[in-house]
Amino acid sequence: HATGTREMTRLGGLWRAMPWTAGLFTLGAIAIAGLPPLNGFVSEWLVYLGLFDAAAARGPAAWAAMPAAILLGLTGALALATFAKAGTLVFLGAPRSAAARQARESGPWMRAPMLVLASGCVLLALAPAWLWPILSRTAGTWQSGWAIAAAPAPLGVLGLVQLTLAVLTLAASAWLWRYARAAAAPRRLTWDCGYAAPSARMQYSSGSFAGIAADWFAWFLLPVRQSRRPRGIFPAAASLVEQWPDPVLARILTPAGGIVLRVSTAVRRLQHGRLQYYLLYVVIGMVALGVLVLWGEGS
Numbered sequence: 001h002a003t004g005t006r007e008m009t010r011l012g013g014l015w016r017a018m019p020w021t022a023g024l025f026t027l028g029a030i031a032i033a034g035l036p037p038l039n040g041f042v043s044e045w046l047v048y049l050g051l052f053d054a055a056a057a058r059g060p061a062a063w064a065a066m067p068a069a070i071l072l073g074l075t076g077a078l079a080l081a082t083f084a085k086a087g088t089l090v091f092l093g094a095p096r097s098a099a100a101r102q103a104r105e106s107g108p109w110m111r112a113p114m115l116v117l118a119s120g121c122v123l124l125a126l127a128p129a130w131l132w133p134i135l136s137r138t139a140g141t142w143q144s145g146w147a148i149a150a151a152p153a154p155l156g157v158l159g160l161v162q163l164t165l166a167v168l169t170l171a172a173s174a175w176l177w178r179y180a181r182a183a184a185a186p187r188r189l190t191w192d193c194g195y196a197a198p199s200a201r202m203q204y205s206s207g208s209f210a211g212i213a214a215d216w217f218a219w220f221l222l223p224v225r226q227s228r229r230p231r232g233i234f235p236a237a238a239s240l241v242e243q244w245p246d247p248v249l250a251r252i253l254t255p256a257g258g259i260v261l262r263v264s265t266a267v268r269r270l271q272h273g274r275l276q277y278y279l280l281y282v283v284i285g286m287v288a289l290g291v292l293v294l295w296g297e298g299s
Contacts, residue, residue: 008086012200013095017103022091024114029083031121032077037165041126045158047072094200125162129155214244221247 031038036172051072054065095101105111124131134154214221223244246255270281 010097012093015091033080039164
C-alpha cells in the first residue's frame, strides 16, 4: 500500500495526456461511491429503501436498520474521498516525474474493456427497471427464492430521475467546456502560491485534501511523522515525512504472522531426521493419551 502510494505521488497531470483513461476512471469512481446518476446509486437506493422500511416498522429490526443506514452513508462518503484523492493525485496538477511527462493514452485494445464496463454502469443506472428481469433470473439460478418477476415500483421513477440528472450534467459540462475555451484563460500550475519559478513539487497534492479526514481517524490509523523544522532567520532546509501504514496489516496481520513464524520455528526444531527421536515422540504421545483416558474415566 505504501509503495503504491509513493508511485502515485510521482504521477500527476495525466488528464491531458490520457483523457480517455482519466474520464473513465472518474466515471467508475462516481459509480463505486454510489453517487447519481450511475449504477452505484441505484443499488444503494434499494438498500436504503429496505433499511427505511425496517426502521419504520418500529420492531427489533429498527435498532439495527438505523445504524446500518448511517454506516452506509459514511461508507459512501469515505469512498468518495478516497477516489477523489487518487484522481486528483494522478490526473490533475502538473507531472511530477519524467514518466508522467512522457505518458501517452492507452491503445484501443486497452480502452475497449474500460468502455464496456463504463457502458454497463450507465445502462444499469438509466434503465434499472428494464434490466430487472434479467438480473432477477440470474439471481434465481443460485437461489430460487431470489427470483422476483416484478420490478420494485421505485425503480421506474428512479430511472427517469437518473436520466434527467444525466442530461443536466452533460449539458452543464458542455456549457462549462465551451465557456472555458471561449474565455481562453492563461494556464498556470495548480496553487503555485505566487512563486516566481514554481515547480511541480510546490503544488498541493491530494494529501492536503485527505488530511482533515485522516486526522479524524488518527487514533486508529496511527500515522508516523518525521519532521525537521526550519531553524534560524534564513533556514537552509526543512522536511516533513508522513506515513500512514495499513492498520489491519501493521497491527493485526503482521503480529499474528510473527507468532505463527515463531511457533513454526519451534516446531521445526523437533525435526532432527533421526528415527530414535520420532519413536520417542510417539511413545510420549501414547503415554499422554493413556493418562488422559485414565483421568477421564476416574472423573
